[in-house]
Amino acid sequence: MSATSPPEQHSLDRDPTKADIRRWQQYLADERAEGAIYRELANRRDGEERTILLGLAEAEKRHEEHWTQLLGEHANVRRRPSVRRILLRLLARHFGSVFVLALAQRSEGNSPYAVDQDATRSMAADELIHEEVVRGLAIRGRNRMSGNFRAAVFGANDGLVSNLALVLGIGATGVSASVVLFTGIAGLLAGALSMGAGEFVSVRSQRELLEASKPTQITLSAAPELDINANELVLVYKARGMSQEDAEHRAAERLGYFSCDCNPTFSLHPEREEVEEIDEFEATGSAWGAAGSSFCFFASGAVIPILPYLFGMSGMPAIIVATILVGIALLVTGGIVGLLSGASPAKRGLRQLAIGLGAAAVTYVLGLLFGANVA
Incomplete structure (x- = not known):
């Protein structure tokens, strides 16, 4: 209607x-x-x-x-x-x-x-x-934000979970609060730099692969010089996924025999290719943008578990406060992902919380065991 x-x-x-x-x-x-x-x-x-x-x-x-x-x-x-x-x-x-x-x-x-x-x-x-x-x-x-957004979400989540796990694991061994704090700061810097460098290499490599896979317009410039009796132009289009009939029609079009009436989804007009290239790169994001987002969001996530220690807390109270703060942050990041994906924010938030705290709990238990053995 x-x-x-x-x-x-x-x-x-x-x-x-x-x-x-x-x-x-x-x-x-x-x-x-x-x-x-x-x-x-x-x-x-x-x-x-x-x-x-x-x-x-x-x-x-x-x-x-x-x-x-x-x-x-x-x-x-x-x-x-x-x-x-x-x-x-x-x-x-x-x-x-x-x-x-x-x-x-x-x-x-x-x-x-x-x-x-x-x-x-x-x-x-x-x-x-x-x-x-x-x-x-x-x-x-x-699509416009997916590349950098992916890096931001993964960076924040990794910062929250990995540094909480590090802080809880070290804290459970019974070392002093200053050792836990400096360990957390080292984990923040090392993780943020690693995430930023990894995202830069990943996105740059993906863009280079897309560029290498993009069909060129060589068929437009080479067509007038082709040997019509041994036409390899059909092979070009077959290699790009066309059927024999579609490839023959497209080759005939390029050679100027007639306007192509083959499958229009295989159109290789420059305007269409330019749009597809823009869409692909929008979804991928820029290498520097992804690296910067990943670095900043990892750092912003990783700083949360060490906040209690920055304000002078220690022992079990610091561990409890750090866990609560990270839990809230995990619910927020999971909810945001849920909103953007059109899914339930509550379900995504709870899933993020369960995964993050589950990983931290494992390292805490390991820290208790190592601490007991050392003692």
């Missing part, structure tokens, strides 16, 4: 109850808020993305009209939107980032219309389509 289509008519076979009216008023408030969210996001974008977001905002008006029609005079009573939508609009107004799109995607995917008999079937279908539209917009943002 297009944004300009009239709303599907829906009549009740019963008199609405007070609960019905309250629920419809809440739906109406949420639909108005969703339209405002998309308009706020559109204000921070231009071009095609702005047009898509404004189209979503216009589509939400159909749902508003449905609930307004059912409510009648009760539509004049204004209710506050849900807390999620209030927060989303605030974030959209001031940030407009991929985080907001990821939250909006989850909001569209959790629509109650599929199980509410007072919503039309087309409204439930609309919400599914809106989720896919927002998912598509979110994917663009994820």
Whole structure:
């Protein structure tokens, strides 16, 4: 259904109850808020993305009209939107980032219309389509940030877990607080430098592989000079994955026999190749950007376990405080990953917490054993 289509008519076979009216008023408030969210996001974008977001905002008006029609005079009573939508609009107004799109995607995917008999079937279908539209917009943002974001998330998580494990393992042996502190600082510096150097080499190598794998335009310049009776141009296209028929058609096109009518997905126009190259490199990220993100985020994660020791704590209280601080940080980083991936932030956060504290617990137990043996 297009944004300009009239709303599907829906009549009740019963008199609405007070609960019905309250629920419809809440739906109406949420639909108005969703339209405002998309308009706020559109204000921070231009071009095609702005047009898509404004189209979503216009589509939400159909749902508003449905609930307004059912409510009648009760539509004049204004209710506050849900807390999620209030927060989303605030974030959209001031940030407009991929985080907001990821939250909006989850909001569209959790629509109650599929199980509410007072919503039309087309409204439930609309919400599914809106989720896919927002998912598509979110994917663009994820691709633009995925390279450096991957390095940042991995860096922070590794810093949290590895340095907590190091601090707990050393602390469990019974050494002084100053030894634990300097061990933690050494672990921070060594890990951050290692992570930064590793990310630089990894991303640079990946970009070099992509560049080496990118088809060249040699067929365009060499085609006029080819020996037509021993044409190896077909072999070039077959090596790139074309069938025999597609390769022969493409070779004939390059030799100027006719315009190619073969599979368009194998098009090698320079404009298309340039777009694909940009997309590949956006997903990979820059080598210096990935290295810098990895270094900084590893350091920011690794400093948390040693904070209690920096403030003069020692012994079991320092270990407990360090574990709590790292646990909170793991929940936050896991939740952020969940938001960006469109999954449940709570599940991702708890998974991150379980993995991180599990690894730290193993090293703590080993530290106790070594400490006991030394004693």
